[in-house]
Amino acid sequence: MEGVMRTTLAEEGLRLLSTGKVREIYELDSSRLLFVATDRVSAFDVVLDSPIPQKGSILTQISDFWFKLLSKEIPSLKTHLIHAGLPDALEQTLKPEVAIQVQHRSMVVKKVNVLPIESIVRGYITGSAWTSYQNDGTFVGISLPSGLKESQKLEQPIWTPSTKAEQGQHDENISAQEVARIVGEDLARQIERLSLLIYEKASAYAAKRGVIIADTKFEFGVDESTDPPSLTLIDEVLTPDSSRFWSATKYEIGRSQVSVDKQYLRDWLVETSQKGKRGVAIPKQVAKDTSNRYNEAYQMLTGDPWDAK
Incomplete structure (x- = not known):
């Protein structure tokens, strides 16, 4: 399916700490983690068998937008976000096709309890x-x-x-x-x-x-x-x-x-x-319509068009 994440960074040698319903968490070092949002989708606490195209990228970019906005609106707010995207050193070691897949669905974050x-x-x-x-x-x-x-x-x-x-x-x-x-x-x-x-x-x-x-x-x-x-x-x-x-x-x-x-x-x-x-397998049209709603939310909230990152 076009626009769907097809790899994991564990295949590239990064240490996978956990796989959640919709996210993979990797260890970068003693104080930092890498969150990678997949295109898996969960509803009613069940992960469905079909992915939603672009979902991980869109949700990561929306989160990045809100983390930055809220930090300005509430100066005392602490968030775990260090930066969105891959660390430069990691990006340079990945195959180009892998880096492209995960760049816009990744966040470098602090380790917290x-x-x-x-x-x-x-x-x-x-x-x-x-x-x-x-x-x-x-x-x-x-x-x-x-x-x-x-x-x-x-x-x-x-x-x-x-x-x-x-x-x-x-x-x-x-x-x-x-x-x-x-x-x-x-x-x-x-x-x-x-x-x-x-x-x-x-x-x-x-x-x-x-x-x-x-x-x-x-x-x-x-x-x-x-x-x-x-x-x-x-x-x-x-x-x-x-x-x-x-x-x-x-x-x-x-x-x-x-x-x-x-x-x-x-x-x-x-x-x-x-x-x-x-x-449950999601029909292609339902998956596309769901993706379109995520896309619409991104555009409404940020004011920017989604460019299929």
């Missing part, structure tokens, strides 16, 4: 939150105002953390108290405050670009190399895989929204009764 939670912020009521609200007016123990309609903006964004499940397992929503038990009360408060602040800044920026960030997921680690150790934003950030992006011009309360994210693929799985199934 990864925290075992996912930090989710919701600004609109949709997805599982809407389903829960319809049942009893709450979501993960948080009471929400009566009379809300599907996709309505909440008076204030809410923090709804979850576990960070191993591959093949499912994330589970947990309370703020449970996060405090896992990582400590002080760190839990820092994660909540910082997540809400990042969401606020990102939402304000996205709104100017005609994008509504309905909800998003952040991941954090602790950088032990600083004194004191610092809470650090890691992984991908505010991508169509980790967020719900809606078109502001097509937004309408009381229904599901036109999305420019992975929701299109999720909807296809539900409609074809393949949600949560393994071994």
